[in-house]
Amino acid sequence: MSKKQIDEFSGTETTGHDWDGIRELNSPMPRWWVWTYYATILWAVAYWIAMPAWPLLSDYTRGLLGHSQRAQLSDQIAAVKAGQADLIARTAKAGLTEIQADPELLEFALAGGRSAFAVNCSQCHGTGASGSDGYPNLNDDDWLWGGTVAQIEATIQYGIRADHDDTRISEMPAFGRDEILNPQQVDEVADYVMALSRDDDLAESLPGKALFSENCVDCHGAGGKGNSELGAPNLANGIWLYEGGKPAVVDTITHSRSGMMPAWVSRLDQVAIKQLAVYVHSLGGGE
Ligand code: HEC
Ligand code: HEC
Structure with missing residues (x-):
């Protein structure tokens, strides 16, 4: 080892390394930094030992403290x-x-x-x-x-x-499909049902009224006001379970529905x- 060389401009010791006349100054990391660095390494090792850390083939190291997020x-x-x-x-x-x-x-x-x-x-x-x-x-x-x-x-x-x-149960007959009513009667009683929520006077005058009294009042009640014992909806309030409109009403009367x-x-x-x-x-x- 040659004796210490001091850089003449900065007054700092050099490492002795020399590249084409440029010398490297010897300026080590501050002590506190180095010790902090060693401390983090120690902390990591302690953490591996204490806490779940390393994956294994089918398990993982569980750590001495038995910590588990689950x-x-x-x-x-x-x-x-x-x-x-x-x-x-x-x-x-x-x-x-x-x-x-x-x-x-x-x-x-x-x-x-x-x-x-x-x-x-x-x-x-x-x-x-x-x-x-x-x-x-x-x-x-x-x-x-x-x-x-x-x-x-x-x-x-x-x-x-x-x-x-x-379970709550009741079955509306499929009046059309089972030929209890013919297509014209289905159409007439559907007109009556449509009128119930729109125009009482009109409803009174329709031929479907008699058909309704014969076939439907037992469940749907007089004036189609419904019956909650039988799950028969009110047909006179304009609230429809199956999309409102005559085609849906004809469909219900023809095939019945039986929602479950x-x-x-x-x-x-x-x-x-x-x-x-x-x-x-x-x-x-x-x-
Ligand atoms: C045995 C009882 C019963 C009889 C008789 C009956 N219904 Fe019903 N009706 C029901 C039930 C229960 C429903 C509920 C729908 C379901 O089955 O999901 C219903 C539903 C309807 C609906 C659908 C209402 C909506 O909000 O979409 C119409 C329209 C209807 N009935 C018309 C008639 C007509 C017209 C007659 C007579 C030709 C008739 N029903 C006879 C029990 C009956
Ligand atoms: C698979 C479909 C389905 C599921 C899931 C379902 N419902 Fe329903 N619910 C229906 C149908 C269809 C009706 C009407 C049946 C009929 O036509 O009478 C109904 C009717 C009802 C009624 C009666 C309404 C009335 O006007 O009287 C109530 C209350 C109700 N459901 C509550 C519930 C609750 C609460 C749940 C969840 C725990 C539920 N439903 C889950 C299909 C369902």
Whole structure:
């Protein structure tokens, strides 16, 4: 080793390296920087040992502290559930009207009902429960099977024409297809049905009125006001289950419809069903 060389301009020691007369100054990294650097390496090694770190072929190193984000998440979920346990237990015991009368249970039911509806019901009834062709709008006060909260609960429990002994059931005959009425009679009674929601005087004067009295009032009631015991819709309020208009009405009278809704009693727990009934009842049309 040659003796230290000092750069004459800066007064700093050089490394002794020389390129075509240009000498490299010896300016090492500051100590604090180097020590911080070593500390991060130590930290990394300690972290590998303590925490889950390295992937293996079919597993990973789990670390001595046994930390797991999955376990953390299920702890958090369990904590939320425990927080709700009291509300769930009270909902399970309470009757529907008790739930509606208790602000805390009501709020819990509306939140639970809304999310259960989004998961289970919106495919058929639409996200806002506004329905579509063949699937009733649940926001209006026109009900096929009754709009009290208890009737709504029964509909949800057992479904409509569903695979359950207590399901709601009734079959409108296929008047045209089964030749109970001939095509002209179907046309006449359809004209009468169309007039019911538009012009009472006109309806009174139509030949379809007599046909309606003979064939339809047993289910749809006098003046077509409907019957929720039989799920027979009100035909006089201008709200249609199957797209309004005479062609759809002729189609219904000819072939009948028999809309189906699944029974939920075996798919959802009773708390969820109560919450759904309260939620649907709250949508605006509850009786
Ligand atoms: C597979 C489609 C489908 C699903 C899913 C479905 N429904 Fe229905 N729902 C129907 C049909 C179709 C009707 C009408 C049946 C008829 O013509 O009588 C109906 C009728 C109803 C009625 C009666 C309306 C009235 O006017 O009386 C209520 C209440 C109801 N559904 C609530 C629900 C709730 C709550 C859920 C979710 C748990 C749900 N539905 C899921 C198809 C469905
Ligand atoms: C046995 C009972 C029953 C009889 C009788 C009956 N209906 Fe119905 N009707 C129903 C039911 C139940 C529905 C509900 C639709 C379904 O099946 O999904 C319905 C639906 C309808 C609809 C569709 C309403 C809408 O909102 O889209 C029309 C229109 C209708 N009926 C007309 C008639 C006419 C006209 C007659 C007589 C010629 C008649 N019905 C006889 C039970 C009956």
